[in-house]
Amino acid sequence: MRTLALIAQKGGTGKTTLALALSVAATTAKLKALVIDLDPQGTACNWSDRRKTDSPIVIDAQPSRLSAALQKAEQNGIDLVIIDTPARSEQSALAAAGVADLIIIPCRPQAYDLETVPNTSKLLALADNRPALVILNAVPAQGNRQEQARQALDQMGMHVCPHTIGARASFGDAGALGQTPEEYDPAGKAAEEIRKVYKYIYRVLAKEETRNERQETQSGYAVGR
DSSP, X not given: OEEEEEOOSSTTSOHHHXXXXXXXXXXHTTOOXXXXXXXXXXXXXXXXXXXXXXXXXXXXXXXXXXXXXXXXXXXXXXXXXXXXXXXXXXXXXXXXXXXXXXXXXXXXXXXXXXXXXXXXXXXXXXXXXXXXXXXXXXXXXXXXHHHHHHHHHHHTTXXXXXXXXXXXXXXXXXXXTTOOHHHHOTTSHHHHHHHHXXXXXXXXXXXXXXXXXXXXXXXXXXXXX
């Protein structure tokens, strides 16, 4: 079972929208996906209530019950868990970061969002510096703002996904129906962007698993010696 945690200290970065889109992408890829909604607003749960299908599974939880929820998920054969966290909640962010295989940081390409990334990085340092990936979200159709944001994030030492997600109306239209763009408009640009981001995330996860296995093997060899 793999676990993603979507974390950003600023509100409005698109954490929930991205979490739900990734969960549907996983379901489309024949994986059993679970979204754990730590946000008291319950946006992900409300979205699930509007759906006409039982997958992906969406549940709400408290940070203190996160470990128990993950244990139950693994027992039930879940392949991918996506944890959606609220903004400005260090308790939820730390709980999610501490159990994640990969931390996803959605960030819009504007100064207000970029200014909060260092604060998020400091918070993640408290969670043993788990691997993190920044996703540039709500990118304008015109201009080079995303390239400027990418350069700023590179200077911060952040790993930035090469694929971006545009500011597209289909996210709101799909969400109102309990869907994501991949379901609402499968041939649309938003759906294509989500698929590319999802595939890249899985490549990063695979690399992290290989790195961890190599470290464990080396550690075992050293102990054996």
